[in-house]
Amino acid sequence: MVIGPVGAPGTLAPRPLVAMRGITKSFYGTLANDGVDFDLRAGEIHALLGENGAGKSTLMNVLTGLYQPDAGEILIENHPRRLDNPAAAIEAGIGMVHQHFKLVQNFTVAENIHLGWEETPRRAGAAALEARTQALSERFGLPVTPGARVADIPVGEQQRVEILRVLARGARVLVLDEPTAVLTPSEVAALFTALRGFRADGNAVILISHKLGEVLEIADHVTVMRGGRSVAQCPAAGASRASLARLIIGDLPPSGRAVAAPLPDVEPVEPRADPDPLPARDVADPAASRRPSAPPGIAATAGAGPSVPHPAPTMVLREVSVRDARGVTLLDRVSIEIMPGELLGIAGVAGNGQRPLAEVMTGLLAPSEGELLLDGASMRGIGPRGFASRGVGHMPEDRLRTGLAATLPQGENALLREYHLPPSTRFGWLFDPAGARRLARGIINAAAVNRRDPSIPARNLSGGNQQRLVAERETRISHRLLVAAYPTRGLDVGAVAALHAAMHRLRARGVAVVLISEEIEELLDHADRIAVLCAGRISGILPVAEADPEKLGLLMSGQSLASGAPVSA
Amino acid sequence: MSTRTTWAVQRVPEVSGGVRLLATALSAILALIVAGIVLRLCGLPPLALGARVLHASFGTRFGIEDLLLLASPLAACGLSVAVMLRVGLWNIGAEGQFFVGATGAAAVGLFLPVGGTGTTLALMALAAAAGGALWIALPAAARLVLGTSEIITTLLLNFVARLLVDFLATGSWRDARSSVTAQTPRIHAAFAKLPRDWHLGGLHWGIALVIALAAVVALLFRYTSWGFELRVCGANREAARYAGMPVGRRLAEAMLLGGALAGLGGMIELAGTVHRLQGGLSNSYGYVGIIVAVLAAAAPVGVLFSALLMAVVLNAGTVLQTQGLPASAAVALVGLILLFVAMGERLSHYRIAVIRPRATPAGTGSAAAASGAAE
Ligand SMILES: Nc1ncnc2c1ncn2[C@@H]1O[C@H](COP(=O)(O)OP(=O)(O)OP(=O)(O)O)[C@@H](O)[C@H]1O
Ligand SMILES: [Mg+2]
Numbered sequence: 001m002v003i004g005p006v007g008a009p010g011t012l013a014p015r016p017l018v019a020m021r022g023i024t025k026s027f028y029g030t031l032a033n034d035g036v037d038f039d040l041r042a043g044e045i046h047a048l049l050g051e052n053g054a055g056k057s058t059l060m061n062v063l064t065g066l067y068q069p070d071a072g073e074i075l076i077e078n079h080p081r082r083l084d085n086p087a088a089a090i091e092a093g094i095g096m097v098h099q100h101f102k103l104v105q106n107f108t109v110a111e112n113i114h115l116g117w118e119e120t121p122r123r124a125g126a127a128a129l130e131a132r133t134q135a136l137s138e139r140f141g142l143p144v145t146p147g148a149r150v151a152d153i154p155v156g157e158q159q160r161v162e163i164l165r166v167l168a169r170g171a172r173v174l175v176l177d178e179p180t181a182v183l184t185p186s187e188v189a190a191l192f193t194a195l196r197g198f199r200a201d202g203n204a205v206i207l208i209s210h211k212l213g214e215v216l217e218i219a220d221h222v223t224v225m226r227g228g229r230s231v232a233q234c235p236a237a238g239a240s241r242a243s244l245a246r247l248i249i250g251d252l253p254p255s256g257r258a259v260a261a262p263l264p265d266v267e268p269v270e271p272r273a274d275p276d277p278l279p280a281r282d283v284a285d286p287a288a289s290r291r292p293s294a295p296p297g298i299a300a301t302a303g304a305g306p307s308v309p310h311p312a313p314t315m316v317l318r319e320v321s322v323r324d325a326r327g328v329t330l331l332d333r334v335s336i337e338i339m340p341g342e343l344l345g346i347a348g349v350a351g352n353g354q355r356p357l358a359e360v361m362t363g364l365l366a367p368s369e370g371e372l373l374l375d376g377a378s379m380r381g382i383g384p385r386g387f388a389s390r391g392v393g394h395m396p397e398d399r400l401r402t403g404l405a406a407t408l409p410q411g412e413n414a415l416l417r418e419y420h421l422p423p424s425t426r427f428g429w430l431f432d433p434a435g436a437r438r439l440a441r442g443i444i445n446a447a448a449v450n451r452r453d454p455s456i457p458a459r460n461l462s463g464g465n466q467q468r469l470v471a472e473r474e475t476r477i478s479h480r481l482l483v484a485a486y487p488t489r490g491l492d493v494g495a496v497a498a499l500h501a502a503m504h505r506l507r508a509r510g511v512a513v514v515l516i517s518e519e520i521e522e523l524l525d526h527a528d529r530i531a532v533l534c535a536g537r538i539s540g541i542l543p544v545a546e547a548d549p550e551k552l553g554l555l556m557s558g559q560s561l562a563s564g565a566p567v568s569a
Numbered sequence: 570m571s572t573r574t575t576w577a578v579q580r581v582p583e584v585s586g587g588v589r590l591l592a593t594a595l596s597a598i599l600a601l602i603v604a605g606i607v608l609r610l611c612g613l614p615p616l617a618l619g620a621r622v623l624h625a626s627f628g629t630r631f632g633i634e635d636l637l638l639l640a641s642p643l644a645a646c647g648l649s650v651a652v653m654l655r656v657g658l659w660n661i662g663a664e665g666q667f668f669v670g671a672t673g674a675a676a677v678g679l680f681l682p683v684g685g686t687g688t689t690l691a692l693m694a695l696a697a698a699a700g701g702a703l704w705i706a707l708p709a710a711a712r713l714v715l716g717t718s719e720i721i722t723t724l725l726l727n728f729v730a731r732l733l734v735d736f737l738a739t740g741s742w743r744d745a746r747s748s749v750t751a752q753t754p755r756i757h758a759a760f761a762k763l764p765r766d767w768h769l770g771g772l773h774w775g776i777a778l779v780i781a782l783a784a785v786v787a788l789l790f791r792y793t794s795w796g797f798e799l800r801v802c803g804a805n806r807e808a809a810r811y812a813g814m815p816v817g818r819r820l821a822e823a824m825l826l827g828g829a830l831a832g833l834g835g836m837i838e839l840a841g842t843v844h845r846l847q848g849g850l851s852n853s854y855g856y857v858g859i860i861v862a863v864l865a866a867a868a869p870v871g872v873l874f875s876a877l878l879m880a881v882v883l884n885a886g887t888v889l890q891t892q893g894l895p896a897s898a899a900v901a902l903v904g905l906i907l908l909f910v911a912m913g914e915r916l917s918h919y920r921i922a923v924i925r926p927r928a929t930p931a932g933t934g935s936a937a938a939a940s941g942a943a944e
Contacts, residue, residue, distance in 0.1 A: 027580075071575040384811060385814070386813075389813075403811065407804050417812060433791065
C-alpha cells in the first residue's frame with residue numbers, strides 16, 4: 001500500500017503494534033491528513049519526518065486521542081480501537097509528549113507525575129510520592145529530582161518528567177513531538193539512551209524531528225509525510241541525510257518547492273488567490289546557504305590591531321548588568337562589540353542569560369548597570385519600539401508567548417512590526433485595512449507559510465510555519481541588527497537553509513546578526529565570532545577560525561581557556 | 570488507502586457580522602419556541618402570550634418607543650464593557666460609572682447658571698464623561714500599578730456610586746418642593762424630541778447620540794492604529810510589549826474610555842428620560858450591559874442589536890408578569906434566550922464540509938468545504 005522507494009518491509013516482519021489506516025483529518029480550508037497509512041512495530045523507534053505543515057503533529061494528535069479523524073481507523077494489535085480522548089489513548093498504551101509541555105509549574109516533580117493518575121495512592125504524603133517517583137525514575141533511567149518544583153528545573157528535566165508521566169501510566173508507545181529542539185547535546189544523548197532502553201523492553205517510540213542527523217542516529221524506521229500524505233517509508237539503515245532530505249522536499253524543482261508542494265489547500269474565502277509564484281527562497285540546497293565569503297574587511301578587522309581603520313560598531317554593550325525584580329543577577333557585566341556585517345554567535349547552555357541578553361539588545365529590558373550604544377548613540381530610556389524603528393529585529397526564543405498573539409489572525413501577526421507605518425497606517429494614526437491586508441499578504445507569501453489565508457489564527461499554523469512567519473517579519477525590519485534566539489527551532493531542513501541564507505544576505509548588506517544557539521555546529525558553520533555565555537557572563541569570545549567544539553565546551557562550563565580553571569567571579 | 574468521500578464538521582476562524590446576526594436571530598426564535606412548548610405543557614396559551622409580548626413591544630408606536638428608550642442605556646453600558654473587552658479587561662462597574670456620570674451631569678444641570686440648552690447639554694455630557702472616567706480611574710490605577718483585578722474593584726465601586734446618588738438625592742440635592750423624598754429637582758436642560766414626521770415623537774436625540782457613539786467606537790477600532798494596538802494588547806500583552814506598543818497606556822485609555830461611555834449613558838438617561846437624579850435611574854443597566862457586550866462579541870455595532878434584543882427580553886418579562894406568571898418565570902425566559910443565543914454564536918463558527926481524499930497521488934482531488942452553516 002505504502003509507496004516506499006526503498007521497498008516495503010519483508011513478509012517476515014512482525015505484525016504492527018499500531019496501524020493507522022486511511023486517516024483523514026480536515027480543518028477549515030485544509031486537509032491536514034489525507035488518507036494516511038502508518039505502521040508501528042513493537043521494538044522500533046520510528047521517525048516521522050516531513051516539511052513544516054506536512055501533518056505530522058496532526059497525525060499524532062489523532063493517534064493520541066486529541067483529535068477525532070474524519071475517516072480512517074486505528075488498529076492496536078490488529079483490533080480496531082476508538083480513541084475518544086487522551087485518557088482512552090493512554091488506556092490503550094499510547095502516550096504523547098507535546099512540544100509545549102503541559103506540566104503544572106508550581107507543583108513538584110512528584111506531584112506532577114501523580115496528578116490525575118488512578119494509581120496514585122489515596123492518602124499519600126509528599127515523602128511517599130517522592131519515593132514512588134524516585135523508583136519510577138530509576139526504573140526507566142530518567143533522572144529527575146522528585147522534590148523540586150517544576151518551575152525551578154531546567155527544560156531537559158521537565159521533558160524527562162513529561163516522559164516519566166507517560167511511561168508511569170504503562171505506555172508501550174511513546175510519541176515525542178520534536179523533543180530535542182529544546183535540549184542540550186548531552187541531554188539529547190541521555191534522552192536517546194533512555195529511549196533505547198525503552199525499545200529494548202519491546203516497546204515502541206514515534207519521534208517527530210527535523211534533525212536528520214539525530215534521526216539517522218536513533219531511528220530504525222522512517223516515515224515521510226508531505227502535503228498531508230504519507231509519501232515514503234523506509235528503514236533508517238541505508239538512508240543518508242541527503243536521501244532523507246530528498247524524500248522530505250520531494251522531487252520538485254528546488255525553486256518551486258514552496259508553491260509547488262501539492263498542498264490540498266482550499267481556501268473557500270479566497271480560492272488559490274496567488275497567481276504569481278512567490279519569490280523562491282533557495283531552500284533545497286543546504287550547501288547554498290553555507291557561509292558566503294565574508295563582506296570585505298569586516299569580520300577580518302574585528303578585533304584586529306589599531307593600525308587598521310575600524311568601522312564603527314553597530315552595537316556596543318559596555319559592562320551591562322541586568323538584575324530581576326528580586327535582585328538576582330541575570331547578566332553580569334557583559335561587554336560586546338558587534339560590527340556591521342558581522343554574524344556573532346552566542347553559544348551556551350540555555351538559561352545562562354540568553355533571554356535577558358536578547359531582551360537587552362532589543363530594548364525589552366533596560367540594563368540595571370552599564371551602557372548600550374546603537375550606532376554610537378546611547379539607548380538609555382529607549383524601549384522596544386525605538387529599537388525596532390532604528391532597525392533592530394528580534395526573533396524571540398518563545399515564539400508562542402512573546403513573538404505572536406496566537407489567537408489573532410496570522411495577517412495581524414505579520415503586521416506586528418509595521419502596523420503603524422505606511423502602507424498600513426497613514427498620517428501616523430489612520431489605519432488602512434486594505435493597505436494593511438496587502439502588506440500582510442506580502443509578508444505571508446515571502447515567509448513561505450503553507451497557508452496563505454491571512455484570517456487563519458496564528459495558533460492554527462503548524463509550529464514551523466509560525467516560526468517562518470516570525471522570521472520573515474523580523475528580517476524585514478532588521479536594517480541594522482537582527483537578534484535571533486534559537487531561530488531554527490521547529491523549522492524543516494529547507495526552511496533552516498532558507499533562514500541561514502537570509503541571515504547571510506543581511507550580513508552581506510552590512511547588517512549585524514546575533515545568532516543565539518545551542519548547536520555548536522550551526523555556530524561554527526555560520527558565525528564570524530562566537531561568544532560564550534555562562535551564568536550570565538561572557539566566558540570568552542573567539543573568532544570562528546580559532547573555535548572548536550572542545551574549546552567552546554570548556555567555556556560553556558565556565559572554565560577559562562588559558563588555565564582550565566573556573567573563571568573567577 | 571481510503572478514498573471515499575466523507576464529511577466533517579469544521580470550525581471557521583472568522584464569521585461575518587451578517588452570519589452572526591442571523592445566528593442570533595434564529596437562536597432567539599428557537600428559544601422562544603422552546604419556551605412556548607414549556608408554557609403549553611404548563612397549560613398556558615403560548616401563542617396568546619407571545620402575541621401579547623409582541624404587541625406590547627412592537628404593536629404600537631409607544632411600544633416601539635419604549636423599547637428604544639430602554640435599549641439606549643443598555644447600549645451605552647454595553648459599549649463601555651465592549652471597549653474594555655477589546656483589551657481583555659472586564660468592566661463590571663458600568664453600573665457605578667453610569668450613576669456617577671449622571672451625578673456629574675445633574676450637578677451641571679442643577680447648579681451651573683448658563684443660558685442655552687445646547688451649551689448646558691454639552692457641559693452635562695462633558696461632566697458625565699469625566700465622572701464615569703473618574704470612577705474607573707482608581708481601578709485603572711490599581712490594575713496598572715499593583716495588578717489588582719479590575720473585576721473586583723469595579724464591582725465594589727458600584728455600591729459606592731449608588732450610595733453617593735442616594736446620599737445626594739435624599740440630602741443636599743433633594744427636591745424640597747416635592748413629596749418624593751429621594752430625588753433632585755427637575756433638570757430643565759433636556760434632549761429635544763425627534764422630529765414629528767419621523768413618527769417616533771416620543772424619542773429624544775439622546776438615542777441618536779448612542780448610535781453615534783457606537784459608530785465612533787467602531788471607526789476607532791477599525792480605522793486607527795490605536796484600535797489595532799488595543800486588539801493586540803487584549804490578545805497577548807507580552808507580544809504587544811515586544812512589538813513596541815505602550816501596553817500600560819493603552820489599557821488605561823481603554824478603561825477611561827469605557828468609564829466615560831457608561832457615564833455618558835447615565836447623562837443620556839438623565840437628560841432624555843428621567844430628568845431627575847435618583848436611585849432608580851438605572852435598572853441594573855450596567856450589569857445587563859455586560860450581557861449585551863458578550864452577546865455582541867464586543868463588536869460596537871453589534872452592541873446596538875444585542876441591546877435591542879435585551880430590551881425585548883426585559884419587556885417580555887414585564888408583560889408576562891402582568892399575565893400572572895411569576896417574576897422567576899420571566900427570569901427563566903431571559904436565561905433561556907441568552908443560553909440559546911450564546912450557543913448560536915458558537916455554532917455559527919461551524920460548517921459541514923465534504924471531504925474527498927485524493928484518489929491518485931499528487932494534487933488531483935482535494936478537500937471541498939461546502940454546505941451551509943450548521944446554525
Ligand atoms: N487546529 C487547527 N486548526 C486549523 N488548522 C490546523 C490545525 N492544526 C493544524 N492545522 C493545519 O494542518 C496542517 C498540518 O499541521 P501540523 O501541525 O500537523 O504540521 P506538522 O507536520 O506538525 O508541521 P511542523 O513541522 O511545522 O510542526 C497545517 O497546514 C496547519 O495549518
Ligand atoms: Mg508540528
